Amino acid sequence: MALKRKPPENNVRRVMSMGSNLPGVTTNKNGHTVQFESFAERILLLLLERDKTVLDYRSQPEIFEFKGQDGKLRRYTPDFKVWKVDGTIEIHEVTRTERQAQLRISEREVGAREICQDRQWKYIVHTEQTLPQKTEGTNLLALLRYRLKAYAHISVIAAVLEHLRQNSEVHLPICVEYVAHQLDMAESVVFTTLCYLLWHGELCTDLQKLLIFDSTFVPGTTVWLPKEGSNNGE
Structure with a gap:
């Protein structure tokens, strides 16, 4: 299933091929088109699809804005927004372990956690070490x-x-x-x-x-x- 130029409904951006990644789209349990930008993200979607506590989920849901250590405005689009059957909301991000030490990634995580905390959401980061092998x-x-x-x-x-x-x-x-x-x-x-x-x-x-x-x-x-x-x- 190939994407056109515009992203799917309720996605703020469309995923892109960067050479070594594996982008694509799938349809979730509620019939919504969901994007993934890597094989690791695809595996996470399988877990969300099977999870009976997950009511719905969307990809590239919104743009987070926060300030970096230098005081400049940063913009970041998280991978997935997840609605649980108990009414709670989660933001899920997939990355690689070696990238977590990078300043850009660590700033992004701090900023996202603060935004989620203010909204009473949960911010969850997945890596190749926590996802299924x-x-x-x-x-x-x-x-x-x-x-x-x-x-x-x-x-x-x-x-x-x-x-x-x-x-x-x-x-x-x-x-x-x-x-x-x-x-x-x-x-x-x-x-x-x-x-x-x-x-x-x-x-x-x-x-x-x-x-x-x-x-x-x-x-x-x-x-x-x-x-x-x-x-x-x-």
Whole structure:
């Protein structure tokens, strides 16, 4: 999905390619176009998309103005604005660890935190050390395509949940085979329904291990029911 010259609605600027970054756009859980300017930002969007406490989020939401150490006015556009279901608002910024020591970045963070504090918002900085690593990001991207309700086959969901209530932890390929046999149904339908449940946190798996290869679950991957009261299935 390519951007035209103008930014999406409610974005004050459009993201740009700077050679080594990976800009792009996606559609969030509420149908809004959201921009990302790097792979790290793309991974953060996956976390926001899965997070049940997140009501909505937008990219490049507004321009912050603050004074630097030299007294001159600075302008800065944060990466994302996030609305939570409890009514709180957060500003999320993605950067690299080595950049945080730069005066421009440290001034920006101080200024943004002061603005957010005055508004009773929360300012959160993410780096490559706090965001999911490569394998988890790969798994989340693979599961993303199955987030839609169309993949939630009701009879499969019921059979999977019942199977897991009787077996605390099972191998995903075996679960697919078992449920498909029980329902006399194509394994592909069971697979996509399991992916839907995993994306929405209705089932748990180890996202630090490669989960999917060539539209099938990797042998040895396991699945289990989330503990009562947990937010996500990871």
